[in-house]
Amino acid sequence: MESNRRTAINTAIFSAIANALLAVVKGIAGVFGNSYALIADAIESTTDVFASLLVLFGLKYSTRPADENHPYGHGKAEPLITFIVVGILVISATVIAYESIQHILTPHKVPEKFTLIVLAVIVILKEIFYRFVSKKSDKTKSTSLKADAWHHRSDAITSLLAFIGISIAIYMGEGYETADDWAALLASGFIVYNAFLIFRPALGEIMDEHVYDDMIVEIRKVAESVQGVQGTEKCFVRKAGMSFLVDLHLTVKGEISVKKGHEIAHEVKNSIQNEMPEIADVLIHIEPEE
CATH class of the missing domain: 3.30.70.1350 (Cation efflux protein, cytoplasmic domain)
Known part of the structure; x- marks a missing residue:
């Protein structure tokens, strides 16, 4: 169990650092590349940093040994942290959706071509991160770490949609300037859906659902x-x-x-x-x- 605890905590630290670095890269590329889809992606990655830190806190707290006031241990703290992470995801999706609509209604320039390279690299990295963290969550049986893994998959999906949206805006030309904004709006829907996928098993754990x-x-x-x-x-x-x-x-x-x-x-x-x-x-x- 101690080995699983260390594995889970180290994985959560890795996620927080990776999300922080990618959020900076996306934000800079989005601002200079004139792409709100990338900026929206950066917003999600920023929330993922806080989510990963919450997961880290939850893992450390939930693995405390049983005491007089908690004879069954502190394990239930982990799905509770997952609920907070889900809330953060829903809030970030709402912000992205609102800002996307605002950008759709406001004329703006077509994104720069270099943003496609940035997004392609991000999609690949995020899918690798998802598989790595998901594997660790399966090994440690950690609900909150599984939620963190889905954050990476969610980020990969939103980055892929941004890539498609920007490609349309660049290569279809005039009249398609808002394609990447529509991509960001669609991505917000995927984020909410992934939030539900994270929420459902955590709820089952809290309710002691029979799934074993x-x-x-x-x-x-x-x-x-x-x-x-x-x-x-x-x-x-x-x-x-x-x-x-x-x-x-x-x-x-x-x-x-x-x-x-x-x-x-x-x-x-x-x-x-x-x-x-x-x-x-x-x-x-x-x-x-x-």
């Missing part, structure tokens, strides 16, 4: 391999940050002693946590076999 069938199958398999276990009944899994909490009902022979049942429960718990280190705790209820 594969893990439950593995838990039952490990439990039933322990000597003395006759079978398993109820098995519930809930996520808390980068770890999981399990409630499991075991059946044992009815004639064994309470002490023996207690020993079997401990052995099952140890076996499950050894096989699946992402599981922070297992609460076991013993029932006699009928």
